[in-house]
Amino acid sequence: MFNAERLKVKLAELDLCNPTVLASGILGITSKSLREVARSGAGAVTTKSVGLEPRDGYANPTVIHVECGLLNALGLPNPGIHKFSEELKELGDLEVPLILSVYGYSAKEYGAVAKMGEEAGVDAVELNLSCPHVKGVGAEIGQSPEKIREIVKEVKVQVKVPVFAKLTPNVSDIADLAKAAASCGVDGITAINTVKAMAIDVETARPILSNKIGGLSGGAVKPVAVRCVYEIYKAVKVPIIGCGGVRTWKDAVEFMLAGASAVQIGSAIAFEDLAVFKSITDGICKYLERKNVKSVNEIVGMAHRR
Amino acid sequence: MSGWHTDANQLRTVSIQKVVTETELVKTLYFRDKHCASAKPGQFIMVWIPGVDEIPLSISSINGSLVSITVKEVGEATRTLNRMREGGLIGVRGPFGTHYKVVGKSALIVGGGVGTAPLMLLTSRLAGEKVKAVVVEGAKTRSELLFVDQLVELQKNNGFKAIFTTDDGSYGTKGLVTDATEKLLSTERFDIIYACGNEAMTTRIFELAEKYGTPLQASLERFMYCAMGICGSCVIGKYRVCRDGPVFNQTQLKEVEDDLGKIKLDPKGEKVKA
Numbered sequence: 001m002f003n004a005e006r007l008k009v010k011l012a013e014l015d016l017c018n019p020t021v022l023a024s025g026i027l028g029i030t031s032k033s034l035r036e037v038a039r040s041g042a043g044a045v046t047t048k049s050v051g052l053e054p055r056d057g058y059a060n061p062t063v064i065h066v067e068c069g070l071l072n073a074l075g076l077p078n079p080g081i082h083k084f085s086e087e088l089k090e091l092g093d094l095e096v097p098l099i100l101s102v103y104g105y106s107a108k109e110y111g112a113v114a115k116m117g118e119e120a121g122v123d124a125v126e127l128n129l130s131c132p133h134v135k136g137v138g139a140e141i142g143q144s145p146e147k148i149r150e151i152v153k154e155v156k157v158q159v160k161v162p163v164f165a166k167l168t169p170n171v172s173d174i175a176d177l178a179k180a181a182a183s184c185g186v187d188g189i190t191a192i193n194t195v196k197a198m199a200i201d202v203e204t205a206r207p208i209l210s211n212k213i214g215g216l217s218g219g220a221v222k223p224v225a226v227r228c229v230y231e232i233y234k235a236v237k238v239p240i241i242g243c244g245g246v247r248t249w250k251d252a253v254e255f256m257l258a259g260a261s262a263v264q265i266g267s268a269i270a271f272e273d274l275a276v277f278k279s280i281t282d283g284i285c286k287y288l289e290r291k292n293v294k295s296v297n298e299i300v301g302m303a304h305r306r
Numbered sequence: 307m308s309g310w311h312t313d314a315n316q317l318r319t320v321s322i323q324k325v326v327t328e329t330e331l332v333k334t335l336y337f338r339d340k341h342c343a344s345a346k347p348g349q350f351i352m353v354w355i356p357g358v359d360e361i362p363l364s365i366s367s368i369n370g371s372l373v374s375i376t377v378k379e380v381g382e383a384t385r386t387l388n389r390m391r392e393g394g395l396i397g398v399r400g401p402f403g404t405h406y407k408v409v410g411k412s413a414l415i416v417g418g419g420v421g422t423a424p425l426m427l428l429t430s431r432l433a434g435e436k437v438k439a440v441v442v443e444g445a446k447t448r449s450e451l452l453f454v455d456q457l458v459e460l461q462k463n464n465g466f467k468a469i470f471t472t473d474d475g476s477y478g479t480k481g482l483v484t485d486a487t488e489k490l491l492s493t494e495r496f497d498i499i500y501a502c503g504n505e506a507m508t509t510r511i512f513e514l515a516e517k518y519g520t521p522l523q524a525s526l527e528r529f530m531y532c533a534m535g536i537c538g539s540c541v542i543g544k545y546r547v548c549r550d551g552p553v554f555n556q557t558q559l560k561e562v563e564d565d566l567g568k569i570k571l572d573p574k575g576e577k578v579k580a
Binding site: 025026027028029030032033035036048054055056057058060061062063064066067070072074078080081083147171201202205206208210233266268269270271273 | 312316317319352354356358359360361395397399436493530531532533534535536537539540541543544546549571573574575576577
C-alpha cells in the first residue's frame, strides 16, 4: 500500500524521499539531533540559522505558547560557522539532504558562511532573509528586493549547491521579493518565515518575550502562508518550499495544491513530536492513492488550474 | 509523548503564597496552580521571573493545589526569585518531561545538594506505594544540607532510612555522597536507584549502577530556551532533556555516555564542558 515512489520529490537538484523538510530553527544545532530527525522520517533537514560569528540568544522567555501557535524571539543563537562546520562534517553520510540555513549582516557575510557550509558538505543553503527579531539581519534585509538581489547574486557566485531564499511575510507584497530572488538565479523559495507578533501578560502588564516582539508560527499563520505560496507560485517559476503551520497531511497537501513542491515542519514538533514526519507522509500517500495520483509532484499548484 | 499537555504549556501568572528559607542560598517558594499540582516526581516547570529570565526548576512538593519549587541562588534569575516575597508574581508553564517511575519494592535515592528537591516529591510518593527506601543526601557542609528534618521525620514513619554525607564531616558521614552510595550498593541489594545532583555526581552514580547491575533513573539538567522539544538547546546525544528527559533510565544514559558528564551546549549552541 505504501508506495515510496509516489512520494519522491525533486527539489532543485535535491532528491527527497518525501516532501517533508525540517524547518530551520528547530533542533538543528547538533549533528546527532539532525540525524534523529532524519531517522524519524523527514525528507530533508535544515539546520538552525548560522552566521559568521557565534551569537548568544536573548534572555528567556524566548518561546511561548499562545492560543493559536508559538511565539518566539530566540535571537539567532548559534555557534558560528567555524565551529558549526565540525557538526556539518559529521553528517557526510546523512541519508537525507542537508540544508544549511544562513544569516548575515551583509551580502559578503551570507556568501562567506554559505561557502564554508558548502566546503563542510551541505547539499543546499537556505538564506534566512526573514528573521523578524534581530536588528540588522534577516527581515530587515529581506524586506528590500534590492538587498535580496545583492545577497542572492553574491551567494550564487560563492557556491555551486542549490540556494533557497526564505522570505518574510511582513511586507505588502511577498511576490515582489520572490521575483527579486528569482531574477538572480535563486534555486527555490521558502515561504514563509514567522509573522511579527507579540503577547503581553495582563497580571504583570509586561510583554512576555524578553525581546518584546517576536515571530508567530504554527496554526495561526497557516492561511497567511498558503496565500503567500499561492501568490509566489503565480509570480515565479522556481520551486517553492511551503512553511507555516503544517501539522497534518491535510495541511501539507493544501500547501502543495497552492504551489509548494515540499513543506517545512517546525512548530508542529512541539505538539506532535518527531512522529509528525511519518504521520504526514503516510497521510499524503493515502490521499494520493485515494485520488489516484501517481506522483506527489502532480498536485503541486493544482489549485491554480481549477 | 512524555507528559505533553497543550494547556499546561501556556503561561499562567501566579502569586507566591509563602517563602521558606532552607539554607543561606536555598529557599522554597510556594504557589497555587492546578497544572503544576498534577506533576509527577522529577518533572519540571519553566518559571518566569518577570523582566529577568525564565528558568527550568523541578517541583519539590505538592499538597492539593499548593506547589513548591526549591531554588538555589546561582545567578541573577535565581537571586531575584529568592528575594521575592509573599504576593510577588511569577509565571509558570508546564509540567514538562519524563518522571521517576516506581520500580520494585526497595529503592536507593541519591541526592546532591539542591538536586534533592525533586527527590523529596518522589519520597512522598514511594511512601504511599509502600516502597522501602534509603535516602542518601550529600552536601559540602552541614549548613548546606536540605530537608534534614523532613527526611528524619520520614524515617520515623515509613521505615525509610536517611543517610547524610558532608565533604567536611560536619554532619553525618564524612565524604562524598557517591562513596556512601557505593558502600550501600556493595552490601545491600536495591531494585532501583533514583538520582538527582550535579552531572559529576550523576556520572559516577551511572558508573556504579553499571558496576553493581542495579537499574537507575537519573535526572539531567541543561540550559533551555523552549522546554517544548523544538529549540534543541538542551540536547544530549540524540535526546532532548526537556522532552525525552529530564529523567533518563540506565539504557538511555548508556546511549549518551559519550556526552554524559563531558559535553553540553551553551546558549549559543556551542559545545562546552558539562
